Amino acid sequence: MSLGQRVSSDNQLTRLLQIGVVLEELVESRAAHHLDSLPPDERAAVDEAVRELLVCAAEESAVHRERLEALIDDLEAETVPYEEINMLVDAQYGPPEDTDGVLYDQLANEETAYKFYDDLIDAIEASDAEFAIDRDRLLETLYGIREEEREGVEEVTEIMEQRA
Amino acid sequence: MNTADQYLKAIYLAQRIEEGPASTGTLADLLDVSPASVNEMIGKLEERGLVDHEKYKGASLTDEGIERAHNALQTYCIIERFLANVLEVEEFRDEARALESVIDDTVAERLDTIINRPSDCPDCFDPELDYCERLEVGPDGCAD
DSSP states (O other): OOOSSOOOSHHHHHHHHHHHHHHHHHHHHHHHHHHHHSOHHHHHHSOHHHHHHHHHHHHHHHHHHHHHHHHHHHTTOOOOOHHHHHHHHHHHOOOOSSHHHHHHHHHHHHHHHHHHHHHHHHHHHTOOOOOSSOHHHHHHHHHHHHHHHHHHHHHHHHHHHHHO | OOHHHHHHHHHHHHHHHHTSSBOHHHHHHHHTSOHHHHHHHHHHHHHTTSEEEETTTEEEEOHHHHHHHHHHHHHHHHHHHHHHHTSOOTTHHHHHHHHTTTOOHHHHHHHGGGSOOOTTTTTTEETTTTEETTSOBOTTSSBO
């Protein structure tokens, strides 16, 4: 057991970045599943803002994934392909009841991703370990992604407030 | 998972291994810290009503402590199962131990949406083997 939040090795860092990729793949896959899962009449009624939110979330996650994959590549490791995660989502997916359910799930996605990157940044900053990749580049990448996740939380919250 | 939750989980597992109160020595071994650190944290957890401590016997979780330890163990099981089944990590036990302090329970909940976890989790966690007894592990250490 390891007490204290810090990342102390390349292996640990790689694993955490791989988890980040899976979280992004989950957002992408669940957003696609949400749109497909709604009954046709409900799908038509999903207003443009929600549809746009889901499409943007999926696109943004794909970009985040690429940024993380570039780091993982330099650590000479591999990531789990999107298709594999999509299949796992497919196997366990329980569609939300309605559009509000979709929005709550999307909010949970964004909040979880934000929390993950925030903890990861703290754990890297708390460590004086030297990694095989440039520390500044690593942190800059993670700061950027965390900021976009924070904006994502705000966007979903705004849409939820408008619908309330 | 924060340090307090890691301690509660360790006490829960030590109580199962020892079939009684968790001794300071066992906890120090499980957590890889000094007995003095264990005693200090036990005192704090006792003040928060999560642990009862009896001198020369050891620490026992209160009902509230058991609930929190249960949740912490569930989070740990998710991390282990995710590492073994999704990332196909051979040394999933060692790596789960190294990662648990950085993985929050909300993150674990998300990862839980793609792993097939038994409904009786975490009762099927084997404290001696340090992984779920229902996690089928092949010769390479990965889950089947």
